[in-house]
Amino acid sequence: MSASIEMPVLNNHDDGHPIYLDYSATTPVDPRVAEKMIPYITEHFGNPASRSHPYGWTAEKAVENAREEVAKLVGADPREIVWTSGATESNNLAIKGAANFYSAKGKHIITVQTEHKAVIDAVRELERQGYEATYLQPEPNGLIDLEKFKAAIRPDTVLASVMFVNNEIGVIQDITAIGNICRANNVIFHVDAAQATGKVKIDLETLPVDLMSFCAHKTYGPKGIGALYVRRKPRIRIEAQMHGGGHERGMRSGTLATHQIVGMGEAFRIAREEMDTENERIRFLRDKLLHGLQEIEEVYVNGDLEHRVPHNLNISFNYVEGESLIMAVKGIAVSSGSACTSASLEPSYVLRALGRSDELAHSSIRFSIGRFTTEEDIDYTIKLMKSKIGKLRELSPLWEMFQDGVDISKVEWAAH
Amino acid sequence: MAYSDKVLDHYENPRNVGSLDKNDPQVGTGMVGAPACGDVMKLMIKVNDDGIIEDAKFKTYGCGSAIASSSLVTEWLKGRTIDEAYAIKNSEIAEELALPPVKIHCSVLAEDAIKAAVADIKAKQAAKESA
Numbered sequence: 342m343s344a345s346i347e348m349p350v351l352n353n354h355d356d357g358h359p360i361y362l363d364y365s366a367t368t369p370v371d372p373r374v375a376e377k378m379i380p381y382i383t384e385h386f387g388n389p390a391s392r393s394h395p396y397g398w399t400a401e402k403a404v405e406n407a408r409e410e411v412a413k414l415v416g417a418d419p420r421e422i423v424w425t426s427g428a429t430e431s432n433n434l435a436i437k438g439a440a441n442f443y444s445a446k447g448k449h450i451i452t453v454q455t456e457h458k459a460v461i462d463a464v465r466e467l468e469r470q471g472y473e474a475t476y477l478q479p480e481p482n483g484l485i486d487l488e489k490f491k492a493a494i495r496p497d498t499v500l501a502s503v504m505f506v507n508n509e510i511g512v513i514q515d516i517t518a519i520g521n522i523c524r525a526n527n528v529i530f531h532v533d534a535a536q537a538t539g540k541v542k543i544d545l546e547t548l549p550v551d552l553m554s555f556c557a558h559k560t561y562g563p564k565g566i567g568a569l570y571v572r573r574k575p576r577i578r579i580e581a582q583m584h585g586g587g588h589e590r591g592m593r594s595g596t597l598a599t600h601q602i603v604g605m606g607e608a609f610r611i612a613r614e615e616m617d618t619e620n621e622r623i624r625f626l627r628d629k630l631l632h633g634l635q636e637i638e639e640v641y642v643n644g645d646l647e648h649r650v651p652h653n654l655n656i657s658f659n660y661v662e663g664e665s666l667i668m669a670v671k672g673i674a675v676s677s678g679s680a681c682t683s684a685s686l687e688p689s690y691v692l693r694a695l696g697r698s699d700e701l702a703h704s705s706i707r708f709s710i711g712r713f714t715t716e717e718d719i720d721y722t723i724k725l726m727k728s729k730i731g732k733l734r735e736l737s738p739l740w741e742m743f744q745d746g747v748d749i750s751k752v753e754w755a756a757h
Numbered sequence: 758m759a760y761s762d763k764v765l766d767h768y769e770n771p772r773n774v775g776s777l778d779k780n781d782p783q784v785g786t787g788m789v790g791a792p793a794c795g796d797v798m799k800l801m802i803k804v805n806d807d808g809i810i811e812d813a814k815f816k817t818y819g820c821g822s823a824i825a826s827s828s829l830v831t832e833w834l835k836g837r838t839i840d841e842a843y844a845i846k847n848s849e850i851a852e853e854l855a856l857p858p859v860k861i862h863c864s865v866l867a868e869d870a871i872k873a874a875v876a877d878i879k880a881k882q883a884a885k886e887s888a
Contacts, residue, residue, distance in 0.1 A: 662795055664820035668760075668768060700792050736774055736824060738799035738816040739792060754791030 346372040351713050359674040360718045364559075364711030365508055365536060365653060366676055370604065371561040371712070377607045378563065381600035389597045390588065400599045407606025411555065414609040415534075416544035417570050423589045424597055427567035428535035429459040431554030432502075434569055434593065435531045436463040438579030439552060440472060440500050443529065447497030448472040451490070451528075453504070454694035455479050460502050460533055481696050482645035483512035491522050500529045505537035505553075509691040509707055510644030511653025513541055520549030529577060535559055535567075539612030540620065540650040545570060551577045557601070561712060562608030566601035569593075619712060624651035626710050626719050633723030637730055639743070643692055643705055654708045655692075658726075660740040661733045663688075663703030669729035673722050676707040760821055761855035767825035772832050775814040777801040782885060785839075785878025787870040796823045796863065800870040802834055802842070804878050810834045810842060815870075822860040826850050826867035834871070843875045 351361040351369065361369075370378075381403060389404045391397025405419070412419040425431045440450060452464050454476045464474045475493045479485050485503065494501075501523050506513050516532055523530035531552040537543060539560040545553065556567035571577055571592065585594030631654055634640055639659035658666065667677050688702035697705075708722070734740040739749055760768070776799075777784045784803050790796040796819035803812040813831040817824045829850060834842050850856075850864035 660818065662819050662823075664795070665768070665824060668821045703795065736771060736816055737818045738788065738797050739818045741776065741799075741816060749792060754793070754797075755789060 346375045348372055348713060359672055360721060361674045362708045362710065362714065362718070362722065363674050363676050364714075365511070365707065365709035367558050367564065368561045368711055369713065370558075370563050371608060371611060373611060374562055374604050374607045378600045378604040381603050385599070387599075389599055390586070400597075403599055403606075404597055404602050407602045410606035410610040410613075411568055414538060414543070414613045415553070415555070415570065416546040416548075418573060421545075421570050421573050423569045423571055423592045424602055425567045425569055425593055426565055427558070428457075428533060428554045428556035429567075430593075431556070431567050431569040432457070432459040432531075432533055433463045434579060434582050435552040435554060435571075436460065436500065436502055437467060437582055438592070439529050439531065439577065440467050441580040442578045443499050444472075447495075447499040449495050449498045450474045451477065451493050451498060451501040453477045453479060453485060453502075455483060455507055455509075455691045456502065456504050457508055457533055457535070460504065464502070478694055482648075483507060483510050483643075483691075483695055484645055484648060485514055485519065487515070487518055487522065490519060494522070494526045494528060498526065498528050500531060502531040502533065504533040504535075505543070506534070506540060506650050507644065507691065508536050509653075509689060510655045510695075511536075511649045511709075512644045513537075513648045513650060515648075516548060516550060523551075524549045536650070538609065539616045540652055542616075545572075552579070557605035557608050560608050560612050563601050563604040566598060566605045568605070620651060623710050623714070626714055626716065627651040627654055629716070630654055630708060630710070630719050630722060633719070634726060637727060641701060643695065643697065652710050654710070655705060656708070657692075657697065657701040657705040658730050659701060659704060660737050660743055661704045661730060662737075663705075665733055666704055666706065666729075669733060670706065670725065672725050673708075676709075677705065763829075763854050764822055764825040764856070767828040767854070768821040771815075771824055771828040773812075773814050773828065774816065776816065777803055777812065777814050782881050783878075785874040785876075785881065787873025787875075787877060789869045789873055790819070790866055792818065795819060796866055798823065798827050798866050798870040800827060800830070800867075800874045802839075802874045802878065804839055808838050808840075810837055810839065819863065819866075820860070822854065822856055822863040823866060825854050826856075826863045827870065829853060830867050830871060839875050839878060842871055845871055 385399045387396025387400040389400040408419045408422050412422050468474050503519050520530050529551045532550050533554045535556045551572045553570040558564040581592055583594050588594050641657045643655040688699050692702035779786050787800045789798050799816045801814045802810045805811050813834040815827040815831050817827045847864040847868040850867050851861055
């Protein structure tokens, strides 16, 4: 196929267009994926549920091929894949669907403080419906202590939800070990794997996981499409959250978005074929960025460095205030630990859960590297950060005090 | 957050960054704010025998508006008497920099820093006279 779709420029250093280093927020659609999607918007527009004519058959075939590709990347049976609109819907469907279906077994749910809001808020909703929840605090490195997890299980625990790869700090939880604990205690185990596909090997044939959420747009597919893995052996049942025409074996009604599904299938196929070489390249870039930034004094990596995807580097720059830091790094598109709202700076709840001080949480930057990041981008970023951090610290009375050997935590500050 | 051109100018090119000798009897220091609140301003003024501010330096840990507020007041302070300095109001700073309502506290902090620096130099002068 001729490449009529070209990659947009994500790394022009001179035209005021920031370098994209926010792949954990979303990824551009790979041109190969976009190419494959287009005929299913115009030409093969049929409804995959139409059984009476070739328009429908063509669409259905494309959907099933994509289902197979998604299943292949994660070692599942295609019949275990349910299409959704994205990871948020998959998380809601898994958590509410399983908790509702198995509510006779118990009404206690275990999750982790550092989960994505789509998990935390789904669990909060169940709390409003009368369920009880335990939000485990991870260790300072972001990983769960298995003994603490075990201790949180009660006789009425029905479901546990733990993410595979954390979106802010990139740490990889020990899903096998946590799943084995769930199995031993007859607890349904849901895993949000939105940030894991194409980054870590996932084999659901061996992983003790019952439900797993996926989305396309973190893996170079389109936004608005995701999937939920629902184990068949032993069979896990969920209550539908979306009612209608009985699509997806009744678990998720709604006309299938053929072009989006085709895009997700192609994105996951590419991920399966290229992830090994891609991850090696990304690890090289990450190490280069890490070493470059570590030449700056008083920087702290947030989250475990070993049990971590190479795509993510989350770093706090001490003695630099968060909002001025955001202003300083306009040349790169990154995400900050401070969500700068109109009224105040809210430090990241994930970094807070790791026990980071407000100041360190505020002064954090998440760099996330991806398929189209170049070595030149990394060089530029290191240079930019060195000069901007240096400039802001020159302005910082706290940095001056630190240089003079003053312990800032012991200073009595006048509150204002 | 949209910043005014004046805030951006002071943020990009802060005036009078630095420190003076805090042990100099002619230097008054004001340090206000707290790291946990996200702003710390340190303002130093050097006052000559006629009570005129000859030099002013600042260092600020804080957002762009906090940096701009303190940078601006160092420009304003030079050449003023300490009584004139004491009379500077936060509303003048906020107006000059076109600060949005959520950033008014930055101008308040800058006014507090001036008052703290003036109080420090007055205390030093009083100690000198009684000595």
